[in-house]
Amino acid sequence: MSNFMNRKSLLNQLELAYAPLTAYEFAIVKDDKLIERALEKASLYLIGQRPVSTFENVIPDTTVYQLNFEIHQRGNPNILKCKLPFDQEIFGLMQDNVVDVAFNYLDRPIKQEKCPFQNIHGFSLVRHTENGKEFIIWFSPEKLLQNWWKGFIDCEIQGDWKSYIKYKVHYVGKATKQSILKRLTGHSTFQDILSLEAPVTEKQLPANEIVILPFEFQDNLQIQSFGEEADTKDMVASLLGDNYPDQEKIFIDAEKALIKAIRPSYNKELFNSYPISRDGLYNDNYDAISYTFIDPIVLVYEEGEIRGGLTHTGGDTILIINNKEFKLVKHK
Template sequence: MSGTNRGKSTFLELVFPPISNQEAYWFKDQPASEFMRASDFYMIGGKVKSKFVNLSACEETMVISFDLCIGDNVEGSGAIDVSRLEAVENYEGDKFGVGAGEVAIEIFYEKDGDNYLIERFTPENILWHRSREIAGLSGLDNYKDLFCYDLLYVGIAKKGDTYERLIRNGHHARLDILANEPQRYPGARVTDEIFLFLFRLEPLFVTTFGPDSDIDLDFGYDHKKIVADAEKAFVSLLQPNYNTVKFSQYPKGADGLYDSKLDRYTYSIGEAITFNTPHGQIKGGRDRNLGGLTNDADFIFVDKESSKLFIAGKDFGEEPNT
């Protein structure tokens, strides 16, 4: 079909805030797992232990102020207006409590002697919430600089979902990482410095037709093939340490998009996260209106013969005033 070009742009979007390896154990078989099942693409990262410090609360205004400490350094400050949080506004009970410490800031209610969470912030997921500009959270204006991790592993669920593959069932990469990664901060547990990122893929297909083209809107869409191809794209360029298979022949591959109708395609991270490896860095981005569709994010460009990482602000322009 002369003059027809098919393309696809896919961004990765978190279905759940980043969680530590320890939190993944706590959340197993809990209601939160239903949100995690929406993912079938995941990354594992490492970061120096963070904590909340200099906490203070005003009972009259219901505002909790805090500093965010990464390692030994205070890197940011913020405040939570509890009354403005969406989860609190939607809470139909009469009373709730607030707990605040180094590990978490929690809003909860009590029933039959047990505490049930209304909202929970950790030193890591609060950066994600800040990137989403949720109501009730202010400060941390440098969240993009703090939302950075060492990328250790990229994986997919070829069948089923990330929760079953990575969390509910034992996963070799998680075990290898826990066994081999060093402490990033003296006295910290490795399980508290390893983080899981549960993504779903959001593809956008575009076709251009020439004057002599037959109109064919069949992309041959296969979600799991897109997932498999995305894994190969990220691993082949970034080469995370714990991915033993590096997909050196990519974009060629039997279970990806090489034999699809697509002529070219891109991948980016639709979150304001930066991942570092010894072989490269990739920076994500998020737009307040368009979500993961933004020029702030680096992207991987693929055609049938090659793949390349394009850097925002260097290889193409970033969005202004972001």
């Protein structure tokens, strides 16, 4: 009986380490030190696809010092109406700072002289200082949404924003030995997806539709309960976290679990025998292991979808019971 009482579970919560980046954005920012720092703890990534999103009807409102705009997505009937105030702590503006907004247009050759400005895939805020101009922050539609739902920025957003963050998954990968940036720079599968996938909307470059979603663990929670005859040494070790698997091992296991659940078309190895594995968590003998996504994204694949962020603990759950049973539990 006592043996039955000794149980241990591992609950893993994955969260975006940075906003989803299109292949085009990735090519621009991959040498950026800030992004490199943000992705330090991210060892798992998905390559997905969604229709192009843009900022439309952009009007700087000088009376209240904010940017008014809409976010549109090709083929998505939902339009988001947004207001972004410049005067908020994260932008670090002083009393007399003048702010410029610099736009990156989707069609670069076309200059737009008058507002409202259209067809913008990103904008930067720049402040004037005594030494010239200083970059503050850059936003794509997804980075704005992700910074907003995480509570990093104040922004008024009206409309069905969750319909903008659905991703068809092509590939699941991990980068435990090197950074995601280095891993993807010469990544042949990444290049294959860009070359072979047809755009969702015609006349669009796949580079503006193919996105990289980098993940880190928000939490790995080990829960243990001990029976009456449990060894005190084991209990102390558990309290001190000594018998805890290292992050790299959990990332390796997470990659296998996600690939088995989603079966992405560009993954050559589908880990059909998972949870049995030499380098994952199989030998740690957990009674239960779970993987959930904290962010409100939707991952779409052949068999259905995995929804994240439905509660503060995550959404749909990939569950492994007693090292044998593997299932996706949909959140009610």
